[in-house]
Amino acid sequence: MTPTTVTEAVADPAAQAGSPPVRAGTPLSQRLLRGLAFDRIGAVYVWLGIIVLFSLWVPETFPNLATAKQILNANAITALAAMSITIPLAARVFDLSFAGVMTLTGVAVAHLIAKDGVPVVPAIALALAIGVGVGVINAVVVVVMRIDSFIATLATGSLIAALITMVTNEVPITDAKLGGDFARIGQTSIDGVTLAVVYCAIVAIGIWYLLEHTATGRRLYATGFNPDAARLAGVRIDRLRFGSLVASGGLAGATGIVLASTLGSGSPTAGTPYLLPAFAAAFLGATQLKHGRFNAGGTIIAVLLLGTGVTGLALANAPQWAGDMFVGVVLIAALALTGLQRRATRTRGAA
């Protein structure tokens, strides 16, 4: 007997057992409300708990505005990276190449400005075009050539890595020209908060609007949940998947440019460390606000939760390994809890 059979058999009575399985009435709506409050923003409670914990643990350094700004600044790039994969993930398309795209556009923009003497604005436009171009290539491989997105973007990511090494020889591109106008893109700060945080907020609002308030967003989710049903209902699933990969290419490209500006150089490994944290945040975010749907708000909550924990641990002089351990524990706990909750709601639903 396969595991699926068992879970399906257990889950099924919701639809079968009760007489009419759904009935209108206040108890249900009350129960729903209670369930929502608990399921929806569980991570926010955990986040608040962590804040209280560190405020008691390291009262001298943790509970102040500077730390809060530091957490925002340090996690803006992670949040942007996570945002860039939220759109394809909504359509159940993986873009594992996004970290490579970040590096590539960062290196490209640095190379153009430092080595080729291209002015800042056209250099940024070109680098962005490269990001979008990689998105198009991903889309062609996944949608037109029908290769599974996971392996396809792993492959294009590898091609990108080769290209980066070819151009940089694994030496970061540094130059005084990268210090001027270009540095201001990421390094300007307003009252201690860098512009990257502002970009992140804008992108998050944009993705929230797209997924929540447009027909395209609804269709992206439908494509992700049940492509066959979506196709038969007239949704152009291939076009949406194509677009989602182009969007993530463009967004990851923009993130890479901001990162290069923040670093003041074109590093051949700049994007790599963001690969796993971005996916972690996106998946943790999908357990928040909108059960099982990748969404902007949830992703932001997840980034804040993970970022606060890691920063707090660093301030508390916890050992080096504590941060990674924290991320791992939170992910497993959050996803396990969501699974349990869902099962509990199902059982109650059967009632």
Place this chain on the structure above:
Amino acid sequence: MSAAVQHAPERNGSRPTPPVLEITGLSKTFGATRALIDASLDIRPGEIHALVGQNGSGKSTLIKTLAGYHAPDAGSVAQIDSELFDLGRAVPDGLRFVHQDLGLVLELNAMDNLALHGGFARGAAGRVRWREQEQETYRVLARFGVDLDIHRPLAAATPVERTVVAIAAALQGWNGGRGVLVLDEPTAVLPHDEVERLFAMVREVRSAGTSVLYVSHRLDEIFELADRVTVLRGGRVIGTHDVADIDAAQLASLMVGEDVDPDYRAPVAARPDAPVVLEARDVHGRWLRGVDLDVHRGEILGIAGLAGAGVLELPYVIAGCAQHPVSGRIRLPDRSPEWKDAADARQLDIPLVPADRGREGIVAEFAVSENLSLSVLGRLGRRGRLDKRAEAQLVERWTQRLGVVAAGPGAPISTLSGGNQQKVVVARCLVRDPALLVLCEPTAGVDIGTRVAIYDLIAELSRAGLTVVLSSSDAGDVLAMCTRVVVLRGGKVAAELGGDGLTEHALVSAMEGEDR
């Protein structure tokens, strides 16, 4: 309620045989709902015992309790071969199950699937003795007389072959003798012409002395196969009857609780003189070998035929959703005199109610409203912005019109019964304001009460002027609703039946291509 178990009077004279499985006072409560109330059931050695009931009657709960997925309420007693066992916690060896989804891994072949259930023949260091395993597989399958390549993944096997593998897997390790094989709706996924083959297998199981508990929606199967039948309604056992002593109308009314005619005919009128609204010419596809079709306004045109005749392909071609390359011409003469290539049929915007509701119909993670509006999102709101109020109004209007029973538009679609899910899928098609509606297997896997509700719904839509093309491998569906039937055989139109010529005999003869 145990009085409900009526042992039919024919037993006078015959020596009472001790039942192989006996359940008394079985109750199961989920929260506030009593899914099973004091249910009792006994299964005699070597009988095929049918268990029938509508969705929500407690059938599935009973089966899942037997299979150990649910622990029953206190007071429930079960014995197998006069030995008590712990219902819901232990599953005695004398009980074997084939669940509706068969529990097979389709990517693996028959040999591996049998071994997953029954264990691998292993040698030293855990090495699988493949030769031995192969012989065992042949031995197990031999009794069912299927010619199946045991090295090919089951995905390539026919549905009935998969069912046989599942039955064989369930029966492994039993060499005949007393026991109960539980078959949960085994024909739900089988094409009409393969059902007979399955029945032969079930009789083969019985002939070895094993009892069969056969769960089904379909009354005709019960009369063909079963010895006795137990009816569940609202969690209670309504009665157990000898099949010989009861007729289909009685059984149906026991299930539904009111008089339901299994020979229901939807009140629809034929419209031979109405203008043609859909023309298809020379349609070819994976199964289709040149089909011409004319559909008249307001009629319910049936497309009937056996599996492989193209019955399931033609609707997808018309709706522009075919998975395989197709050719031919299609047009809607009302809307445009221009012919479209069948490959571009999607542009005709003809909606389809797909055959497999769970896989192709609903988006299980979506709410009722999101499922309903999916096909017309572009129309709701301006410049890409989704107007939630317009969506709510649309959903409200259509759920009311089709009588969808749900906790509200925001309820997850997975909490609805199968019939109500089907209504949502139909509504999703109708909101597109189509020239005609194409339905594929509209009553697959729904019980008789829901079936009649779907028939009535389609008849009502037809009276309101909608043209319907209905394709089904179930002759009952076609007879109940259609004013005219096109019978496909071998990918071509073999016969056209209408008016007085549309009888069950004529239809089945035409489908099977015999002159009976």
